[in-house]
Every structure is written in C-alpha cells, then in structure tokens.
Amino acid sequence: xxxxxxxxxxxxxxxxxxxxxxxxxxxxxxxxxxxxxxxxxxxxxxxxxxxxxxxxxxxxxxxxxxxxxxxxxxxxxxxxxxxxxxxxxxxxxxxxxxxxxxxxxxxxxxxxxxxxxxxxxxxxxxxxxxxxxxxxxxxxxxxxxxxxxxxxxxxxxxxxxxxxxxxxxxxxxxxxxxxxxxxxxxxxxxxxxxxxxxxxxxxxxxxxxxxxxxxxxxxxxxxxxxxxxxxxxxxxxxxxxxxxxxxxxxxxxxxxxxxxxxxxxxxxxxxxxxxxxxxxxxxxxxxxxxxxxxxxxxxxxxxxxxxxxxxxxxxxxxxxxxxxxxxxxxxxxxxxxxxxxxxxxxxxxxxxxxxxxxxxxxxxxxxxxxxxxxxxxxxxxxxxxxxxxxxxxxxxxxxxxxxxxxxxxxxxxxxxxxxxxxxxxxxxxxxxxxxxxxxxxxxxxxxxxxxxxxxxxxxxxx
Numbered sequence: 001x002x003x004x005x006x007x008x009x010x011x012x013x014x015x016x017x018x019x020x021x022x023x024x025x026x027x028x029x030x031x032x033x034x035x036x037x038x039x040x041x042x043x044x045x046x047x048x049x050x051x052x053x054x055x056x057x058x059x060x061x062x063x064x065x066x067x068x069x070x071x072x073x074x075x076x077x078x079x080x081x082x083x084x085x086x087x088x089x090x091x092x093x094x095x096x097x098x099x100x101x102x103x104x105x106x107x108x109x110x111x112x113x114x115x116x117x118x119x120x121x122x123x124x125x126x127x128x129x130x131x132x133x134x135x136x137x138x139x140x141x142x143x144x145x146x147x148x149x150x151x152x153x154x155x156x157x158x159x160x161x162x163x164x165x166x167x168x169x170x171x172x173x174x175x176x177x178x179x180x181x182x183x184x185x186x187x188x189x190x191x192x193x194x195x196x197x198x199x200x201x202x203x204x205x206x207x208x209x210x211x212x213x214x215x216x217x218x219x220x221x222x223x224x225x226x227x228x229x230x231x232x233x234x235x236x237x238x239x240x241x242x243x244x245x246x247x248x249x250x251x252x253x254x255x256x257x258x259x260x261x262x263x264x265x266x267x268x269x270x271x272x273x274x275x276x277x278x279x280x281x282x283x284x285x286x287x288x289x290x291x292x293x294x295x296x297x298x299x300x301x302x303x304x305x306x307x308x309x310x311x312x313x314x315x316x317x318x319x320x321x322x323x324x325x326x327x328x329x330x331x332x333x334x335x336x337x338x339x340x341x342x343x344x345x346x347x348x349x350x351x352x353x354x355x356x357x358x359x360x361x362x363x364x365x366x367x368x369x370x371x372x373x374x375x376x377x378x379x380x381x382x383x384x385x386x387x388x389x390x391x392x393x394x395x396x397x398x399x400x401x402x403x404x405x406x407x408x409x410x411x412x413x414x415x416x417x418x419x420x421x422x423x424x425x426x427x428x429x430x431x432x433x434x435x436x437x438x439x440x441x442x443x444x445x446x447x448x449x450x451x452x453x454x455x456x457x458x459x460x461x462x
Contacts, residue, residue: 030459047145077110118295144265167219169439181208205418288344390441
C-alpha cells in the first residue's frame with residue numbers, strides 16, 4: 001500500500017498547462033493526463049492560492065515595522081465642571097477640563113480636539129526581523145506543500161492511467177476469447193447437425209460463448225469505473241479515453257530513476273515544517289525583551305469657554321463655529337522603553353512548547369524517511385519480480401496457443417472431446433490475460449519506485 005505521504009509532489013511548477021482532451025479524436029498520453037490533472041485539480045489550485053496568502057503575510061510583516069501614524073478629530077458639546085480628587089483612567093470617563101468651582105453649573109459650549117500622533121517601535125532586539133523570517137518560512141513551507149501535492153497527484157493519475165490501460169487490454173483479450181469461443185461454437189453446431197458428435201457439445205459451446213460475453217461485460221464495467229476515477233483525478237467530465245499504448249510496448253529501464261531521496265518532495269515539505277517551527281521559536285524568544293519607541297504628538301484644541309471663565313461663568317459662547325475654531329496647540333516629542341518583566345516567564349514556556357513541537361515534527365520526518373526507504377526496497381523487488389513475470393508470460397502464451405491449436409485440430413478430427421477443448425480455451429485465455437497484467441505490472445512497479453524516490457520524470461517523457 002502506498003502511504004499517502006509517499007504520493008508527494010515533485011518540482012513540476014511552471015511545466016504544466018491545460019491540455020484539451022479529445023479522446024475520440026486522438027489518444028491521451030500519460031504525460032497529457034498528468035499535465036491536465038495538475039492544471040485542473042481543485043486541491044492543487046487551493047494550495048497555490050494559499051501560497052499567495054502567505055506571500056501577502058510576508059508583506060504585512062514587513063509593513064508592521066513602519067511607524068504608526070494616527071490622526072484624530074473630534075468635536076464635542078458639554079459642560080466643563082472640574083473637581084479635585086484622585087481618579088484612575090479606566091477608559092469610561094470623559095476628559096472635560098476646567099477649574100473646580102464652588103458649585104455645580106450647567107453651562108455648555110462647543111469644543112474640539114485635533115490630534116496627530118506618530119509612534120515607532122524602532123528597536124526590539126530583532127523582533128520585527130524574526131517575524132518577517134517566520135512569514136517567509138511559511139511561504140517556503142507552502143511552496144513545498146504545493147510541490148508534494150503535485151507529485152502526489154501525479155502519482156495517483158499515473159496509477160489510474162495504468163489501471164485503465166490494463167483494463168482495456170484485458171477487454172481485448174476477452175474479445176479474442178469470445179471470437180475463439182464463437183468459432184468453436186460454429187464448428188460444434190456443424191458437427192452436431194451432421195450427427196458427428198452428441199448434442200451436449202453444442203450446449204457446452206453455447207455456455208462458453210455466453211461466459212465469454214459475460215466476462216466482456218464485467219470487464220467493460222470495471223473499465224468504466226476506472227475511467228470515471230481517472231476523469232475525476234484529471235478534473236474533467238470526459239470519460240471515453242483512448243489511451244496511448246505505444247509507451248508500454250517497451251520495458252522501462254530500471255535505472256531511469258535515481259535512488260537518492262534527498263530531494264524527495266515529501267521530505268522537503270516535512271523539512272520546511274521543522275524550519276517554520278524553529279523560526280517561530282526564535283521569534284517567540286524576542287517577546288521577552290524590552291521595546292524601545294520614539295513618539296511624537298501634535299495637538300490643537302478649541303473651546304467655546306473663555307480663558308476668564310474661572311472668574312466669570314458667563315464668559316462662554318454657544319456659537320458652534322467659535323467653539324470648534326483652534327486656539328491652543330501643543331507638541332510633544334519623546335523616547336520610551338517598555339519591558340514587562342513577567343513576560344520572561346511566560347515566553348520561556350512558549351519557547352519551550354515550540355521546541356517540543358519542532359522535536360515532534362522531526363520525529364515525523366524520520367518516520368516518513370524510514371517509510372520511503374522501505375518503499376524503495378519493496379519497489380526494487382517488485383520491479384525484478386515484474387520483469388521476471390513479463391519475460392515468462394510469452395512462453396506461457398505460446399505454449400497455451402500451441403495446446404489450443406493442437407486440441408482444436410484433434411477436436412475437428414474427432415480425436416478429443418469437448419471438455420478437453422474448453423479446457424484448452426480457458427488455459428489460452430488465462431495466459432493472455434496474465435501476459436497483459438504482467439506487462440502493465442512492470443510499469444506499476446516503476447511507478448512504485450517513482451513514489452519512493454520522488455522522480456516522476458520517466459512517466460512524463462512519453
């Protein structure tokens with residue numbers, strides 16, 4: 001069984017474009033099937049979009065280092081009673097300003113505040129740079145995720161293509177078997193009519209013809225099922241595929257795939273996951289350090305209350321335009337540093353947690369690496385066994401064909417019975433189907449090796 005991870009993607013980005021399929025007009029090569037699938041399949045499109053989202057996050061991380069520029073404008077109407085006393089700013093009180101008067105009054109006027117504020121955390125021990133590096137590592141991880149997804153899907157499409165091709169070749173073998181059964185039936189019917197053989201032979205011949213027809217129907221049903229699966233993987237609704245059989249008429253060289261798994265798309269993806277986790281741990285570490293800031297404020301105020309209001313409570317106006325006209329301005333420049341000492345304890349645990357995540361990802365990497373190496377050993381053995389069966393299959397077919405020819409000649413001359421004849425027919429059909437399966441199994445074994453080594457190029461050359 002393939003591990004899902006072993007069906008990862010190779011670096012095929014940029015090589016694949018939509019290839020229209022006209023199965024009834026031209027044959028569909030395995031290269032075109034993979035190419036079309038990589039262009040159409042939804043999960044691949046989705047992961048390409050995730051990369052765009054990650055790249056946007058990189059740009060956002062870079063812009064986070066820019067100073068904050070805030071502009072504020074407000075216009076109010078209210079009283080300005082003041083009172084001596086301590087208060088704590090909880091964010092729910094008004095900011096009315098005025099001298100404490102001996103009694104409450106309800107004089108109200110318009111006022112306004114115009115404010116510009118610049119704040120820049122210019123140094124935080126590399127926090128901004130580490131955040132950018134995390135975002136860039138995520139982009140790299142997502143790009144390798146796309147590559148392994150493409151390789152995974154390419155392997156699936158190639159496997160579905162080979163399965164469908166095997167089904168079509170088996171249909172051809174069953175059709176040949178039907179032709180032989182019908183030819184035998186014609187001979188039997190002629191002999192029965194002439195009284196040369198008993199009528200039961202005619203029944204046996206009819207049974208063989210019927211069995212051959214049923215086998216063809218079952219084979220076509222299976223072929224249609226496999227065609228539907230291939231169409232689904234290719235992202236198309238066309239299912240009448242005319243597959244290219246030229247490339248499978250030759251045995252692939254077993255040395256066409258490199259045995260090195262260093263650049264296996266799945267291993268690269270898992271490696272990038274570890275890199276992201278390590279980079280996040282470095283970023284979290286900077287959260288325990290102080291932040292140094294520069295800030296500047298320019299403020300303009302307006303008020304409908306006169307400067308003599310403290311001594312003359314009638315010195316105010318309720319004219320709106322007089323109340324919002326700027327009359328006093330202030331500016332402020334400053335430098336500051338903030339450091340939450342208790343964050344050191346929290347960040348320490350956050351970093352430790354992330355390092356454990358990195359260790360877990362490293363163990364997953366080793367697990368996949370071990371599975372890939374074992375898959376490679378299995379694939380090498382399967383290739384040897386498949387080639388051995390392929391080399392033996394013609395011998396079986398030739399022997400079965402000779403035996404069938406011999407039995408048919410003997411039967412025509414009345415020297416053997418119908419049971420021996422049908423047995424020879426069955427043996428020949430079995431040999432032909434075994435030959436077709438053995439032929440495809442060589443390429444299936446090569447596909448298994450491709451999945452283990454991360455190299456799909458042998459299938460993309462055709």
